[in-house]
Amino acid sequence: MGGDGGAATMLAGAALALARSPDLRFLIVGDEAAIRAELARHKALAAASDILHAPDTITGDDKPSQAIRRAKTTSMGLAIQAVKEREVGAAVSAGNTGALMAMAKLALRTLPGIDRPALAAIMPTLGETDVVMLDLGANTECDANNLVQFALMGAAYARTALDIDRPRTALLNIGSEELKGTDELKEAVAKLRAHPSLPLEFVGNIEADRINRGTVDVVVSDGFSGNIALKAVEGTARFVTDLLRRSFSSSVRSKLGFLISRPAMHLLRVHLDPNNHNGAVFLGLNGIVVKSHGSADEKGVANAIAVAAKLVRDDLNHLIAEDMADYRAASTPPAASIGSAA
Numbered sequence: 001m002g003g004d005g006g007a008a009t010m011l012a013g014a015a016l017a018l019a020r021s022p023d024l025r026f027l028i029v030g031d032e033a034a035i036r037a038e039l040a041r042h043k044a045l046a047a048a049s050d051i052l053h054a055p056d057t058i059t060g061d062d063k064p065s066q067a068i069r070r071a072k073t074t075s076m077g078l079a080i081q082a083v084k085e086r087e088v089g090a091a092v093s094a095g096n097t098g099a100l101m102a103m104a105k106l107a108l109r110t111l112p113g114i115d116r117p118a119l120a121a122i123m124p125t126l127g128e129t130d131v132v133m134l135d136l137g138a139n140t141e142c143d144a145n146n147l148v149q150f151a152l153m154g155a156a157y158a159r160t161a162l163d164i165d166r167p168r169t170a171l172l173n174i175g176s177e178e179l180k181g182t183d184e185l186k187e188a189v190a191k192l193r194a195h196p197s198l199p200l201e202f203v204g205n206i207e208a209d210r211i212n213r214g215t216v217d218v219v220v221s222d223g224f225s226g227n228i229a230l231k232a233v234e235g236t237a238r239f240v241t242d243l244l245r246r247s248f249s250s251s252v253r254s255k256l257g258f259l260i261s262r263p264a265m266h267l268l269r270v271h272l273d274p275n276n277h278n279g280a281v282f283l284g285l286n287g288i289v290v291k292s293h294g295s296a297d298e299k300g301v302a303n304a305i306a307v308a309a310k311l312v313r314d315d316l317n318h319l320i321a322e323d324m325a326d327y328r329a330a331s332t333p334p335a336a337s338i339g340s341a342a
Contacts, residue, residue, distance in 0.1 A: 001030040001057045001075045002095025003294045003301075007038050010094060013292075013301020014049075015042040017309075020302065024309060027088050030054050030075040054078050058099045060294075067099030068106060076100060080107050083287040089312035090288035092279075092304050097291055101138055101282060108287040111317060113324030116142070117284035118150045119223070119291070120157055122277050123233065127214015132158045132167070134220060136280060137227035144187035147171065147220055151192060152323045153283040154218040155200035160314045161307070166201045167217035172225055173205035181205065184222075195330055199323055208232065279304035281311065284320065288312055 003009055007030060018024050025048050028035050032053040039046040054075035058067050071077030076099060079091040084107050093100050097119075105117055120134035134154045139146065151169050158167035171188060173181040178189050185205070192202040203216060208229045211219055221229065278300035280291045288311050292304035311317075 001034075001054075002093050003292065003296065004094075005297070007031070007034045009296070009298055010292075010301055011035070011038040011042060011045065012298035013296070014305060015045040016298055016302035017305035018045055018048055020306070021309060024048065024305070026050070027052055027079075027082055029079040029082070030057070052078055052082070058096050060096050062096055062099055064098045064102035067096065068102055071103050071107070077103055077107075080104050080287075080289065083289065084108055090290060090308035092290045092292060092301075092308050094292040094294050094296060094301065094304075097137070100289065100291055104282055104285055104287070104289045108285045108289070110284050111286055111321050111324065113321070113328055114149055114153070114284040116146055116149075117282045118153060119280050120154055120283050121230070121280040122161060123212060123230075124277060125212045125214035129162050129164065129214070129217060130277065131211060131214070131216060132161065132218045133211065133226060133230065134218075134283060135223040135226050136230050137223045138282070139223040141224070142184065142222040144184050144191060147184065147188035147222070148191050148327075149284070149324070151188075151200065151202070151218065151220045152198065152327060153320050154220055155198075156316060156319045156323055157281065157283060158217045159199070160311065160316050160319065162217060164217050166199060168203050168215070169200045169218040169220065170203050170206035170216045172208065172211075172219055172221035172229060174207065176205045176207060178204055188220075191331075195327065197330065198327065276300075276303065279307035281307065283316075286317065288317070 001007055014026055026045065027050050029052045032051055035051050039049065054073065056070055056073040058074050058076045076093055076095050079093060080103050082088045083091045110117055116139050118135035119138040120132055121136055122130045123133055125131050132154050134150050155167045155169050158164050171185055173185055189204065206216055206219060211229065212233065278293050278296045282289045282291070288308055290304050290308040292301055296304065
């Protein structure tokens with residue numbers, strides 16, 4: 001029921017996802033009358049879906065504390081409960097991000113060894129592969145241990161989503177030098193450097209202007225800095241496309257130039273279209289929850305569903321749990337032997 005388009009866009013996206021992956025099955029949670037009205041337009045989706053009626057919804061203005069109190073009656077809360085009870089493999093929502101995180105964390109809890117979940121998303125780059133970035137707003141303040149856990153979770157996600165054996169992983173900082181940044185960042189660098197056997201290639205710090213260059217596969221940050229960096233990147237992309245559109249319509253010569261460069265402009269638009277990278281993931285929870293952007297169209301919703309399905313098929317949470325167990329074992333000093341002197 002969330003997102004700018006509500007049930008119409010969400011179900012159109014589900015129908016598209018089903019057309020691409022016919023093995024998918026859906027539990028559609030929300031107002032049953034509204035759902036059935038939309039399903040009448042999507043016969044194949046209707047045949048592959050069950051409906052769970054929810055008498056209430058979470059609005060964009062609801063605070064997380066308000067959402068938690070209404071979890072048992074809202075579409076978002078019931079969807080997360082279905083994940084907890086293993087009735088479904090994953091939940092996808094385009095609703096209130098703060099409410100979704102709060103209810104998911106309370107209901108699902110975190111995986112062993114994970115103190116806090118992180119919001120991760122895949123962003124386009126100039127390289128051969130995209131880049132995973134986390135945290136994007138779930139945790140405004142993080143200590144060194146949180147950042148190390150984010151690095152391990154982000155690398156596991158990159159191994160699954162980007163098919164990279166040892167993802168190049170960096171910490172977002174104000175400079176590439178390892179003496180720069182907060183005490184938490186310096187400590188996180190030391191911890192990651194101390195464990196070269198981790199299933200990632202730690203490459204040190206990275207500045208925000210290098211995020212999309214394609215030189216790293218995972219960028220790790222606290223949620224405050226990560227959210228600002230994400231919004232700056234998205235805003236710059238919109239600025240560039242709007243500036244080009246204005247420039248190409250400024251004169252007859254510019255319009256002719258646009259006609260000549262239309263194929264290149266199409267590639268640029270496809271590369272920067274957020275719908276092609278839609279689907280942020282709450283990593284570290286004991287269950288898969290994917291957040292679709294509220295303004296996503298049906299193609300964006302379908303991509304978010306595809307992300308959720310892939311994470312379920314590849315059992316990402318099992319991979320994260322294994323990596324965390326290995327890290328804790330490597331970080332635990334050996335017990336001192338007790339003996340008697342001869």
